[in-house]
Amino acid sequence: MSVPHRPVVVVGAGPVGLTTALVLARGGVPVTVLESAAQLSTASRASTFHPATLDLLDELGVAARLRGLGREVHEIQWRDLDQRVLHRIRYDALVGRTAHPYRLHAEQSRLTPLLLAALEAYPHAEVCFSSTVFDLRARGDSVRVWTEGPTGLRTPLDAGYVVAADGSRSRARAALGLPSRPTEYPWYALRVVTRTPLDELLPGLAPLTYVRDPRQSFSLLGMPDHWRLVFRVLADVPRRRAVERTEVRALLERALPARAERIEIADAHTYRLAAFALPEFRQGRVLFAGDAAHLTSTAGGMNMNCGLHDAVAWGRALTRVHRGDAGERLLSSVAAERRRALTGKVIPRSEARTAGLDDPVRLRHAMDDIGRVADDPRRTADYLVEASLLDCAPRPQLTH
Ligand SMILES: Cc1cc2nc3c(=O)[nH]c(=O)nc-3n(C[C@H](O)[C@H](O)[C@H](O)COP(=O)(O)OP(=O)(O)OC[C@H]3O[C@@H](n4cnc5c(N)ncnc54)[C@H](O)[C@@H]3O)c2cc1C
Numbered sequence: 001m002s003v004p005h006r007p008v009v010v011v012g013a014g015p016v017g018l019t020t021a022l023v024l025a026r027g028g029v030p031v032t033v034l035e036s037a038a039q040l041s042t043a044s045r046a047s048t049f050h051p052a053t054l055d056l057l058d059e060l061g062v063a064a065r066l067r068g069l070g071r072e073v074h075e076i077q078w079r080d081l082d083q084r085v086l087h088r089i090r091y092d093a094l095v096g097r098t099a100h101p102y103r104l105h106a107e108q109s110r111l112t113p114l115l116l117a118a119l120e121a122y123p124h125a126e127v128c129f130s131s132t133v134f135d136l137r138a139r140g141d142s143v144r145v146w147t148e149g150p151t152g153l154r155t156p157l158d159a160g161y162v163v164a165a166d167g168s169r170s171r172a173r174a175a176l177g178l179p180s181r182p183t184e185y186p187w188y189a190l191r192v193v194t195r196t197p198l199d200e201l202l203p204g205l206a207p208l209t210y211v212r213d214p215r216q217s218f219s220l221l222g223m224p225d226h227w228r229l230v231f232r233v234l235a236d237v238p239r240r241r242a243v244e245r246t247e248v249r250a251l252l253e254r255a256l257p258a259r260a261e262r263i264e265i266a267d268a269h270t271y272r273l274a275a276f277a278l279p280e281f282r283q284g285r286v287l288f289a290g291d292a293a294h295l296t297s298t299a300g301g302m303n304m305n306c307g308l309h310d311a312v313a314w315g316r317a318l319t320r321v322h323r324g325d326a327g328e329r330l331l332s333s334v335a336a337e338r339r340r341a342l343t344g345k346v347i348p349r350s351e352a353r354t355a356g357l358d359d360p361v362r363l364r365h366a367m368d369d370i371g372r373v374a375d376d377p378r379r380t381a382d383y384l385v386e387a388s389l390l391d392c393a394p395r396p397q398l399t400h
Contacts, residue, residue: 001156006032007322009145009159011133011172013040015108016290016307017165018115018127022060023315025122029322032157033125034147036132036166040116044193046108047221047228048301051091052393054100056312059396062114063100070106071224077206078370081213081257086367087374088206093381098390105207105223108304136162136175136286143285160322162286163314165307168276170292176283182276182295187232189298190242192252193267198227201259212367214360216254226266229255230298232354233270243268273297275351277343282335287314294342299353302389306346309393310338316394341392349386 008024010017013035024031049057049066057063078086094101119125128147134154135146142158149155164172173180198220199205207222221228231251233242241247248268252260276295281288290307317334320326356362373379385391 003144003156003158005142005158005160006030007160008032008163008318009034009143009157009161010163010165011145012164012166012290012292013037013112013116013127013129014165014167014290015046015111015115015304016311017163018112018119019057019060019308019311020163020165020289020315021125021127022115022118023312024319024322025119025125026060027315027319027322028124029319030124031126032159033119033127034131034133034145034157035127035129038130038150040109040112042109044107044109046298046301046304047105047223048305049104049106049111050301050305050388050390051094051098051100051103052388052390053305053308054104055098055396056308056394057111058099060115060118062111062118065114066106066111067104069110069224070104071207071222072102073105073207073222074102075206075208077209078367079209079211081211081215081255083202085204086212087370089370089374089380089383091384093377094384094388094390097381097385098388099396103208103301103388105221107223133166133171134175136164136172138284138286141285160285161318163289163311163318164286164292165289165311166292168291168295170288172286173278173288173292176286178278178283180276182274184235185273185275185297187234187273188239188242189271189273190231190233190248190251191267191269191271192229192231192248192265193226194229194263195226195266196263198222198263201256201262211255212357212363214358214363217357217363218255231255232273232357239270242270271298273299275347277339277347280335281310281339282331287318287331287335289314289338293338294346296342296347296350297354298350300350300387302346302350305389305393306342309341309389312394313338316397341389345386345392346389 010033130150137144209220219230289310
């Protein structure tokens with residue numbers, strides 16, 4: 001039996017897998033993406049693209065169109081429950097450090113069709129839907145990837161390298177016997193979606209507002225066509241109860257008193273919050289990226305962004321290896337660097353966003369710290385560099 005060979009196979013056509021494939025395709029590397037679903041996911045998940053990520057997506061030719069589908073956020077506010085603005089900082093402080101001194105609120109499902117369309121321009125790139133990878137086997141200088149199609153037909157493919165971007169329940173990880181158990185936080189997230197324009201109910205409201213108050217803390221995110229209110233709920237509250245309309249209504253009454261009755265509830269759902277980092281992001285010829293490699297609490301909206309940075313780092317490194325400009329050592333150093341960024345920066349920063357919210361004294365100190373940041377332009381810039389992952393993302397290579 002002759003088994004087809006591809007220099008690189010990417011498992012998963014989520015934002016991370018497609019970005020990896022696009023970097024490779026643009027570098028002239030033949031690449032095959034295997035995706036178990038019949039089409040791109042339309043699930044509502046990540047909503048935030050940070051400046052560092054927008055710089056990289058610009059290099060890939062998709063940032064301008066994504067911007068047209070999203071909402072730019074130029075200011076972050078902190079408020080109390082009485083809707084007094086405690087502090088505000090503006091992204092202008094990043095001018096000169098990024099071509100995109102703002103964050104963009106757009107669903108991740110807005111990005112993936114743009115990436116897929118961009119890939120179609122490269123005949124050496126293919127995306128195979130309804131192709132579930134169920135096994136990976138190292139074989140000397142290649143990896144045999146076993147795929148099952150919708151009819152149950154099982155086919156092998158040999159890959160020089162595999163990028164596993166198959167999400168938090170990664171089959172690739174399991175096939176290699178790697179650890180996969182995340183650490184769950186003692187709470188989960190409750191996301192309430194409303195089409196009521198909250199910035200009309202609360203004049204001057206920034207599209208990213210953190211309400212920080214010992215009585216009730218939560219976050220408000222303005223999307224292009226809706227608003228999201230994100231709460232933390234203790235894990236011992238049954239999730240079914242948390243999304244009951246009467247419970248959500250009561251929560252809104254606490255969160256936005258005197259305005260809650262004017263807020264229409266379009267949807268309410270929960271999602272787990274967990275942290276995870278694979279001990280190594282590289283296992284021989286299999287390279288891990290995105291949720292297959294790491295999870296963070298969604299606070300700060302960093303996990304997908306970090307995954308997109310993995311994608312660019314792996315795509316660039318594999319392009320150099322494919323061209324013979326670099327060897328295996330480069331892959332090991334990228335693996336170590338991406339893991340260091342995750343464990344040393346991304347996870348601690350994400351956790352810091354919600355640390356001490358339940359403790360009035362810690363919360364007051366945290367707000368005092370934000371006040372000192374807001375009052376000092378240099379500290380504002382440093383804060384935004386860290387929040388935007390500008391200090392740990394691959395640098396753009398394009399000069400504008
Ligand atoms: C509610 C929610 C809100 C979030 N908000 C944010 C945010 O604001 N900012 C942020 O940065 N992150 C956020 N995240 C995290 C973000 O959604 C993920 O980090 C992101 O989707 C990871 O992308 P990925 O491509 O690694 O994985 P995924 O998006 O999970 O894609 C994996 C793909 O692999 C496919 N696949 C799986 N198994 C196989 C297989 N065996 N064979 C072939 N294909 C397979 C899947 O079908 C899927 O298409 C949020 C997550 C959730 C759940």
